[in-house]
Amino acid sequence: MEYRQLGATDIRVSRLCFGALTISPLQRNLPAGEGAQVIQRAMDLGVNFIDTSQFYRVYPPIALALKQYAKKDEVVIASKSYAYDTAGMKAALEEALRELDRDHIDIFLLHEQESSLTIRGHWEAVEYLLKAKERGLVRAIGISTHRVAGVRAAALVPELDVVSPLINYTGIGIIDGTRDDMVEAIKFAAACGKGIYGMKPFGGGHLMDTIETAMEFLLNLQEIDSIAVGMKSIPEVEMNVRLINQEVVPEELKEATKTMGRTLHIDDWCIGCGACVARCSSQALTLENGKAVVDPSRCVFCGYCGAHCPEFAIKVI
């Protein structure tokens, strides 16, 4: 496993980052013990970087995995929150510290930022994180984003250290531009000293038939320090470690992971309230005849819509 300095921070991360969304209640909803085993396998294979969020509700398996890991102090945790003010961000950081049983969180991000306007709208939360950084409670702060404008905006904010953009070789999931627009924005942000860790290299599951091409594309982007991949099983961990190490992936390992593909399921009892449509930043959902309908070509299987459904009628399975 190769390790990189994350931009201008003093944080050293493995090139493969464990994306914890996939084991969370928003997606596969693994029991804590099972989720912890998947994380432990990744750590045993050299992954020292875990990406999570307050929104994912997945701190328990991460805490369990860390508890049982001898080198837990070397593991880098990135979490994020939608909080926009002092009280909200304070609560988010305290929740992460408490539930992960850590005295600091390495990286704390503003979740899903769209542009300079949204960063400005969250400035109270940024100021809280800056104070938390001075107190040693966080080591670096930044944003995650599915938008080119989000990356470009963060690049110009000196207080932000890290950017986690959506990037893959087809550009699926990028809301406001093409793959090449995003690559240019990432290069700009890296030139401004930001640490970059990309997310959704396989387009949320759309690119599973071309995983080697998908991973190679990101590995060739030297500005990307680490690549967050959602993993929900030990075979997926083993496959992704091989891909990141540019080793051959045996066919049987590929087969074992193919059976674990994702789909967005909408139940018959959907009442057509539209809450999921409003929440989907990929614009993958519409209402037709009083029911939610998904455009599978736009869905990146993030599961965020499910958390907003009052009827529990939509979920990634």
Ligand code: SF4
């Ligand atoms: S439809 Fe749901 S799972 Fe798909 S991209 Fe939109 S929010 Fe994410």
Ligand code: SF4
């Ligand atoms: S939020 Fe739930 S009930 Fe409302 S439209 Fe979406 S799936 Fe249907």
